[in-house]
Amino acid sequence: MRKQYLHLSAYLCDTCAGPVIAGSLAVRENEIxxxxxxxxxxxxxxxxxxxxxxxxxxxxxxxxxxxxxxxxETIKASHLTTAFLEALNRADLH
Ligand SMILES: [Zn+2]
Incomplete structure (x- = not known):
């Protein structure tokens, strides 16, 4: 199954020696x-x-x-939640 992965890496900041977090996204068509x-x-x-x-x-x-x-999927889920909350609000008005 096609899945997207987020890769995070951490390294030293040149300016302040703090932690830099770098992210990249990659797609894997299946497990192997x-x-x-x-x-x-x-x-x-x-x-x-x-x-x-x-x-x-x-x-x-x-x-x-x-x-x-x-x-x-996350975006779809949050849309569903919003729609659900709107339905609840409407139900309250009646
Ligand atoms: Zn820094």
Missing amino acids: SKETEIREVGAICLSCGHRQSTPTAPVRVRHLPPLEWSPT
Whole structure:
């Protein structure tokens, strides 16, 4: 089954030595296939906000385990919740 994964990595900020968190998204067609459609989604230092997209010392990069990431489902779920709340509000008025 086709799934999207979010990869996070952490490395040192050049400006303040704080933690920079960088994210990328990749798609896996099934459990054993290689990841495709890899794209960077951004990087930012949590301490100073510096957007450092590449680590100065690549050997010091720490990678977090990939997370399953399906924003379309999340968006659909929140729309459902909104519709449900609107229905409740209407029910209250009567
Ligand atoms: Zn910083």
